[in-house]
Amino acid sequence: MKFFRILSCFIIFTFAVVLPTHAKDMVVKEPPKSLSQFYPPESKEPKWIQQMHKLSTHFGGVFINLKEKDFANVDKHADQLLEEYKKTSKMVPEWKDYFDIKAAEAFTQAAKTHDIAKAGKASGGLGKTCGKCHAEQEVSVWAQFHWPRFHKIKVTDPITEKEMGFDDYMSTISSSFKGVTVNFGEGQYGRSAKALKIFKSRFMEMKSTCSKCHTTDDVKLFYVGKIAESAFDNLAKELNAEKPNPGQFWKNVGLLGKTGCKHCHLTHRTASFIQETWEKE
Numbered sequence: 001m002k003f004f005r006i007l008s009c010f011i012i013f014t015f016a017v018v019l020p021t022h023a024k025d026m027v028v029k030e031p032p033k034s035l036s037q038f039y040p041p042e043s044k045e046p047k048w049i050q051q052m053h054k055l056s057t058h059f060g061g062v063f064i065n066l067k068e069k070d071f072a073n074v075d076k077h078a079d080q081l082l083e084e085y086k087k088t089s090k091m092v093p094e095w096k097d098y099f100d101i102k103a104a105e106a107f108t109q110a111a112k113t114h115d116i117a118k119a120g121k122a123s124g125g126l127g128k129t130c131g132k133c134h135a136e137q138e139v140s141v142w143a144q145f146h147w148p149r150f151h152k153i154k155v156t157d158p159i160t161e162k163e164m165g166f167d168d169y170m171s172t173i174s175s176s177f178k179g180v181t182v183n184f185g186e187g188q189y190g191r192s193a194k195a196l197k198i199f200k201s202r203f204m205e206m207k208s209t210c211s212k213c214h215t216t217d218d219v220k221l222f223y224v225g226k227i228a229e230s231a232f233d234n235l236a237k238e239l240n241a242e243k244p245n246p247g248q249f250w251k252n253v254g255l256l257g258k259t260g261c262k263h264c265h266l267t268h269r270t271a272s273f274i275q276e277t278w279e280k281e
């Protein structure tokens with residue numbers, strides 16, 4: 001479901017350009033430039049994430065130790081949480097308003113009373129500051145720093161042997177697909193069969209792109225795997241038959257479109273949409 005949340009954020013984002021924002025809208029803005037210094041390639045370590053883990057560990061550490069009545073460690077985690085929270089608030093100047101140092105101090109004080117009810121109550125104010133920033137910034141940060149960029153990938157077209165950008169390759173694949181379906185619709189089965197060979201070769205060439213980002217071959221079971229192979233075989237069988245069966249033809253076209261194109265788009269394209277919008281600005 002997380003995926004659909006991201007997708008709907010994207011849709012909302014598109015409309016936000018023309019419509020005024022309402023309380024429940026989400027704007028996916030490019031993260032501030034100063035955040036880059038805490039992520040690769042500028043920083044060797046993903047320092048922002050490491051900082052988040054510190055906040056989370058000390059926040060959680062307070063409650064774990066309160067339950068264990070290990071009060072020395074309650075105090076330690078409470079102090080460290082405040083210290084790290086203050087430190088984090090200075091890392092990205094554009095984000096300083098997300099932090100509420102008073103809420104963090106109030107929580108530390110409440111924790112040090114060693115009264116779990118008081119600590120629980122005070123944690124709400126601090127926790128809200130974490131939640132607000134996550135709700136507004138996490139998707140943007142993932143699109144910017146976690147998703148590799150498809151449009152930097154080059155593909156060599158097996159038909160023309162020309163190297164081209166991934167987007168252009170997609171347009172090429174898309175028109176090859178239409179060569180198959182349009183000719184079939186016109187009853188030109190010979191042309192459709194010829195177009196199918198070209199389309200299949202271009203489609204399977206997409207396998208060469210997976211390893212640009214993935215380190216295991218298992219992923220190739222999807223989109224470009226057995227389902228696609230068998231759909232191509234069935235399409236060729238129909239086109240070479242005395243009298244091709246339209247029902248069978250369109251069923252396999254649908255299968256390719258869904259499990260070959262759409263499923264990959266649903267997994268991989270959302271981040272591309274967002275990245276592209278930022279790059280156009």
Ligand code: HEC
Pocket residue numbers: 048049052053055056059085095098099126127129130131133134137138141142145
């Ligand atoms: C000013 C913005 C901001 C504030 C305030 C903030 N965070 Fe985060 N946090 C982020 C962003 C952005 C990410 C996503 C980082 C990423 O995935 O690269 C994140 C991710 C996290 C993660 C997940 C890390 C992971 O490994 O994926 C945890 C846990 C976390 N934050 C804890 C906290 C806690 C606890 C607080 C409050 C005490 C807090 N954060 C306050 C911005 C913020």
Ligand code: HEC
Pocket residue numbers: 150151152166167168170171173174177203206209223224256257260261262264265268269272273276
């Ligand atoms: C590896 C996963 C993957 C597969 C499989 C895939 N696509 Fe794509 N497609 C993408 C991504 C990612 C983009 C966005 C490209 C970018 O950002 O550079 C895209 C973009 C497109 C575009 C828009 C091109 C443009 O110029 O913006 C079209 C059209 C398209 N795909 C058609 C198809 C068709 C038709 C199929 C199936 C025959 C298919 N794709 C299979 C990942 C895939």
Ligand code: HEC
Pocket residue numbers: 146147148149150153206207209210211212213214219220221222223224267268
């Ligand atoms: C530009 C980088 C890129 C390319 C190229 C790419 N992927 Fe992915 N893919 C990702 C990222 C990032 C994820 C999210 C999870 C991860 O990192 O594995 C993902 C997720 C997936 C998943 C979901 C399961 C999983 O392992 O996380 C599958 C399946 C998948 N990709 C298949 C493919 C196939 C098949 C190809 C080639 C046809 C391909 N990908 C090409 C970046 C890419």
